[in-house]
Amino acid sequence: MRAELRAKLWMGIAYFVVLEALIVAAMLYWPQFAKNLEHLKALIPLDVLRDMADKIDESGASAYVHAQHFFKACNALGGLVAVLFAMNAVALEAQRGTLEIWLARALSRRRLLLERWFAGAFWLCVPVLVSTATVPWLGSLVDEPLDLGLLLLCALHQCLFLLAIYSLTFLASSASSNPMAIGFSMLLAAITELSVYMIERLTHWSVFRFADVGLYQEIYDGGALPWRVSLPLAAVSLVCVLLALHIFARRTP
Amino acid sequence: MNATSPTLQAADAGAIRARGLVRRFGEKLALAGVELEAGPGGVIGLLGPNGSGKSTFLRILYGLVRPDEGSVELDGVRYSGDGLALRQRASYAPGEIALYGELTGERHLAFLLRGREPEALERASATARELGLPLERRVRGYSHGMKRQLLLSAALAPRVRIRILDEPSEGLDPAKRGEVLALLEREKQAGTTILLSSHHLGEIDRICDRLVFFHAGKKIADETREQVLASARRLVRVSFERAPDPARLSALAGVARVRVDGPRASLELAGDDPRPFLAALAADAALGMPASIEYGALSLPELMRELYGVEAC
Numbered sequence: 001m002r003a004e005l006r007a008k009l010w011m012g013i014a015y016f017v018v019l020e021a022l023i024v025a026a027m028l029y030w031p032q033f034a035k036n037l038e039h040l041k042a043l044i045p046l047d048v049l050r051d052m053a054d055k056i057d058e059s060g061a062s063a064y065v066h067a068q069h070f071f072k073a074c075n076a077l078g079g080l081v082a083v084l085f086a087m088n089a090v091a092l093e094a095q096r097g098t099l100e101i102w103l104a105r106a107l108s109r110r111r112l113l114l115e116r117w118f119a120g121a122f123w124l125c126v127p128v129l130v131s132t133a134t135v136p137w138l139g140s141l142v143d144e145p146l147d148l149g150l151l152l153l154c155a156l157h158q159c160l161f162l163l164a165i166y167s168l169t170f171l172a173s174s175a176s177s178n179p180m181a182i183g184f185s186m187l188l189a190a191i192t193e194l195s196v197y198m199i200e201r202l203t204h205w206s207v208f209r210f211a212d213v214g215l216y217q218e219i220y221d222g223g224a225l226p227w228r229v230s231l232p233l234a235a236v237s238l239v240c241v242l243l244a245l246h247i248f249a250r251r252t253p
Numbered sequence: 254m255n256a257t258s259p260t261l262q263a264a265d266a267g268a269i270r271a272r273g274l275v276r277r278f279g280e281k282l283a284l285a286g287v288e289l290e291a292g293p294g295g296v297i298g299l300l301g302p303n304g305s306g307k308s309t310f311l312r313i314l315y316g317l318v319r320p321d322e323g324s325v326e327l328d329g330v331r332y333s334g335d336g337l338a339l340r341q342r343a344s345y346a347p348g349e350i351a352l353y354g355e356l357t358g359e360r361h362l363a364f365l366l367r368g369r370e371p372e373a374l375e376r377a378s379a380t381a382r383e384l385g386l387p388l389e390r391r392v393r394g395y396s397h398g399m400k401r402q403l404l405l406s407a408a409l410a411p412r413v414r415i416r417i418l419d420e421p422s423e424g425l426d427p428a429k430r431g432e433v434l435a436l437l438e439r440e441k442q443a444g445t446t447i448l449l450s451s452h453h454l455g456e457i458d459r460i461c462d463r464l465v466f467f468h469a470g471k472k473i474a475d476e477t478r479e480q481v482l483a484s485a486r487r488l489v490r491v492s493f494e495r496a497p498d499p500a501r502l503s504a505l506a507g508v509a510r511v512r513v514d515g516p517r518a519s520l521e522l523a524g525d526d527p528r529p530f531l532a533a534l535a536a537d538a539a540l541g542m543p544a545s546i547e548y549g550a551l552s553l554p555e556l557m558r559e560l561y562g563v564e565a566c
Contacts, residue, residue, distance in 0.1 A: 097351030106368035109335040249335050
């Protein structure tokens, strides 16, 4: 397990640094953004984005954090990292021919796969949680009080969303020998989903509805996870991991 | 005996039993009902051309590939689940070399030996140093032969009764091959059962007690080294101007078996002395004067063709 964690250490740190840099910049920009929000709203061409701006107008800095940190930074960068970690998990071993020596050790396949899944999940979620934990302090720099516990609850939901993407990609990787094909397929799916999200009539069909500003504001205001969304996201991860274990147990090196 | 039983019957310790192994990869039949009983102790060489099913057979024995049909037992333990019980009972060196180039030799050995007893790493490092491997260097700088030796060092380290080695000396220069064979000889003396594969005859006959020939997913012969060498020694290949009469060749003194392919005839003699046969051949005017007579060492493809009638590239 330590070796698996070490293998992704630098990528995990880089991911955290970028997330943190984005939220620092966003928070320091908040006073100016709040001052110009009315003018910005007039420039927004899409109804979906205008709704997002309205939420920020109504709820203030917390909705701004949800938009900048969770919806924009974590969904985009976290989604990318989730795919990068997971697409290589097994498929890269097969592609470069190291699958045989990985499997040939006196360890169960279940253990090998779960260790790899947990290591990726750890580095996917910890930067989200840690960067979120710095938000109240950043808020204090611009005189905006933000609740740490409620933000961490939002971060927890964000992790469930990213883990679902990660586990789905991980499942594909456990059955494939072509990580690039998995990566491009997931990228295409993400672009399609984001496009669907931006179309007013179709937006409710997009998976990004499971991790958008409205939902995070609901968590922040209500002080509880939206189980109707969080539970299915957790279930997707669980089912994908179980399927991956099933496929991996039969995989030929 | 079940897979988790901690005790072993003496007869099972170090024994390999494979019964009716069948494995398909899509349409291709990689193994077609292979049987093998071996051990405890001894070196069994699997010989055959590329694609004959040797590696698939070894991977099934080690619990890396599930058989479609048949059963495997190593050290008294049957194949079950994901094959972990078999992997714990044996060690394995793969035939295909693909390593993690970014790791040093030392860390690679630690990676390969995860799940084994802690002393295994010390033993593997000692073996690797004995073979002259620079363990502090990254594996990406290793030659093909050095990578092979690293895998072999790891495979010889765990305290197990069975070692499964796929092409252990492939890609090694003659001097290193000698060192590797000496290591295997040492293991053999210690009573370990070694199952190794090769498509080179020369290296294998020096150490193996038994030779098993594979072709097209089937075991076509299973003989002691002495039997194979004796058969090879007794082979005479004679070329004539035109196709000879097989019945006439069979009737010659000292001939046990005849195979005719156009103007060429392969004859297996009944004894080690070819002189009675040569005298009879010279005396038979109806067969005509042979264009050439070959008698002596054979390559693996020649041996498989001449002894077992299969073309091995």
